[in-house]
Amino acid sequence: MLPLGSILQKYNINYHCYVHPENEEWTCFEQSASLDIKSFFGFESTVEKIAMKQYASSIKKGKEIIEYYLRELEEEGVTCVPRWSPCPPSPTKPMVPVVIPALPITPTITIEAPPESMNEIQVLCLDKLDADYIKRYLGDLTPLQESCLIRLxxxxxxxxxxxxxxxxxxxxxxxxxxxNIDKAREILCQSLTWRKQHQVDYLLDTWSSPHVLHDYYTGGWHHHDKDGRPLYILRLGHMDTKGLVRALGEESLLRHVLSINEEGLRRCEENTKVFGRPISCWTCLVDLEGLNMRHLWRPGVKALLRIIEVVEANYPETLGRLLILRAPRVFPVLWTLVSPFIDENTRKKFLIYAGNDYQGPGGLVDYIDKEIIPDFLGGECMCEVPEGGLVPKSLYRTAEELENDEIRLWTETIYQSASIFKGAPHELLIEIIDASSVITWDFDVCKGDVIFNIYHSKRAPQPPRKDPLATHGITSPAGNNVQLIDKSWLLGQDYSMVESPLTCKEGESVQGSHVTRWPGFYILQWKFHSMPACATTNLPRVDDVLATLQVSSHKCKVMYYTEVLGSEDFRGSMTSLESSHSGFSQLSAATTSSSQSQSNSMISR
Structure with missing residues (x-):
């Protein structure tokens, strides 16, 4: 048993009754509380919520008691109570203190947990607060799973x-x-960076499927299964994969599949509201009738493997069940090619039926209501999924045209990437003509730890030096590492620092702004963050020796976006700028403040 009192340093509730200062006929009842929480393993805010819930319950109980006695007075016909005034103390009779019973307070909350498991205590605190929410939107979670979710x-x-x-x-x-929190955090951060870089959150609003896909891509949404999951049907055996790849290219097909996954996430949210229970994944029905050796065309299989790789990395646990129907003899060959690229947990959700086996017991009717089984599978429901067919060769495009389109698709992003090496920072030049302009930035640290600096100079730096690592025998990747500050420049003389250095760790997302005071040249710098040398010895460490010999192993990577705004257009930090589109609109449950910045600079992480 862990009483709440052992967590709180001080928890006082005070009651006060007084005459209203503006109307003497009114009586005011006031209740106040002070709360001082001990350190509780990072869960102080949760304990505060529990205490506030208890305090609110006490207020409600006190109000009920007051209303009860007021009703008693009304029933006795008492409509006015004269103001109380203290009697002068009698010299012969000592005053007898009047004991006023205290208002009942909600009993102290106790949390049952094994004394050796503090994580369980933390989770139980959360469970008492969020049980309804978890049941409604997340489903059944063990205390350990809930703890992992809260910590991440x-x-x-x-x-x-x-x-x-x-x-x-x-x-x-x-x-x-x-x-596993560490592993989940790693892949989640990589996915968030990927979504941000390629503006995936806005895909449904910006992606317009080419006309070829409308006519020849044999997939589409079709009602839902018996569990309420959105149902997607893909007639892969009727799809001309070679024609689609030759007409659209691999990247356009990938974009289309991503839009399907984004639509699936949206439909899951809608079905959660409709059915009143958590629905976090969908069901996919793949009809392989017509599959033959032409579907094993090497570029087509390569495109399929690329799509599987991207979807597995960024949409885990979104597939609830995969029903593969009418698998032909050639299917084992295709399965041998693609199965190694599919996660083991995902493969467990595959149900494969050969021939007409899906029509019997344990078949399709166990997962999909009979009235919505598509007509081409023997059902009575008309399905609007295109039948496909061969893509006309007149729609094929040349390799050069496809390559240009693919470059355009994946460079339509406001973010740039840069590599930072030990001894070779990446620097960005911004020329400011009007003072009081606002430099804004938004960057993610994709790899390693970096130090972010902002400098000002009245003189323009020389053109960027090429191959900054040539002295080490290593060539810097072209276009993603630029150095502007010459080694002969002196800090405080040739240029000055206008912001305090900010250390940013791997996985962090940093947004901020700086209101410029002077015109001139501002330099944003991302610098490799070196760990401090050991202070207990002067001998060089093995790591340091290797670092000087293999600089390429000491590499950081950032993805950044900057913008210069007039002070009248500035609406806060980068997280609130509509022009940056840096928020996760489809995934974010939080909104950011757009109030006017009052400070000269702001950095938030």
């Missing part, structure tokens, strides 16, 4: 302010890694 969400709140995915999305990544 807290870490994201500290490092990705204003852009926190919903709990359902975080939970998918935890389930994909069997609730």
């Amino acid at each position: 969400r807290r870490w994201l709140q500290e490092t990705h302010k204003g852009k926190i995915p919903k709990d359902e999305h975080i939970l998918r990544f935890l389930r994909a890694r069997d609730f």
Whole structure:
């Protein structure tokens, strides 16, 4: 048993009754409380919520008691009570103190947990607060799973302010890694960076499927299964994969599949509201009638493997069940090619039926209501999924045209990437003509730890030097590492620092702004963060020796976006700029403040 009192340093509730200062006929009842929480393993805010819930219950109880006695007076016909005034003390009779019974307070909350498991105590606190929410939106979670969700969400709140995915999305990544927080955090951060770089959150609003896909892509949404999951039907055997790849290219097909997954997430949210229970994944029905050796065309299989790789990395645990119907003899060949690229947990959700086996017991009717089984599978429901067919060769495009389109698709992003090496920072030049302009930035640390600096110079730096690592015998990747500050420049003389250095760790997302005071040249710098040398010895460490010999192993990577605004157009930090589109609109449950910044600079993580 762990009483709440052992967690609280001080928890006082005071009651006060007085005459209303503006109307003497009114009596005011006031209740106040003070709360001082001990350190409780990072769960102080949760304990505060519990205490506030208890305090609110006490207020409600006190109000009920007051209303009870007022009703008693009304029933006795008492409509006015004269103001009380203290009697002068009698010299012969000592005053007898009047004992006023205290208002009943909600009993102290106790939490039952094994004394050796503090994590269980933390989780039980949360369970008492969020049980209804968890049951309604997340489903059944063990105390340990709930604890993992809370801890990972807290870490994201500290490092990705204003852009926190919903709990359902975080939970998918935890389930994909069997609730190993470190592994789930790694793949989740990589996915968030990928979504941000390619603006995936806005895909449904910006992606317009080419006309060829409408006519020849044999897939579409079709009602839902018996569990309420959205149902997607793919007639893969009728699809001309070679024609689609030759007409559209691999990247356009990938974009289309991503839009299907984004639509699936949206439909899951809608079905959660409709059915009143958590629905976090969908069912896919794949009809392989017509599959033959032409579907094993090498570029087509390569495109399929690429799609599987991207979907597995960024949409884990979104497939609830995969029904493969009418698998022909050639299917084992295709399965041998693609199965190694599918996660083991996903493969367990595959149900494969050969021939007409799906029509019998244990078949399709066990998972899909009979009245919505598509007509081409022997049902009575008309299905609007295109029948496909061969793509006309007149729609084929040349390799050069496809390559240009693919470059355009994946460079339509406002973010740039840069590599930072030990001794070779990446620097960005911004020329400011009007003072009081606002430089804004938004960057993610994809790999390693970096130090972010902002400098000002009245003179323009020389053109960027090429191959900054040539002295080490290593060539810097072209276009993603630029150095502007010459080694002959002196800090405080040739240029000055206008912001305090900010250390940013791997996985962090940083947004901020700086109101410029002077015109001139501003330099944003991302610098490799070296760990301090050991202070107990002067001998060089093995790691340091290797670092000087293999600089390429000491590499950081950032993805950034900057913008210069007039002060009248500035609406806060980068997280609130509509032009940056840096928030996770589809996944974020939080919004950011757009109030006018009052400070000269602001950095938030």
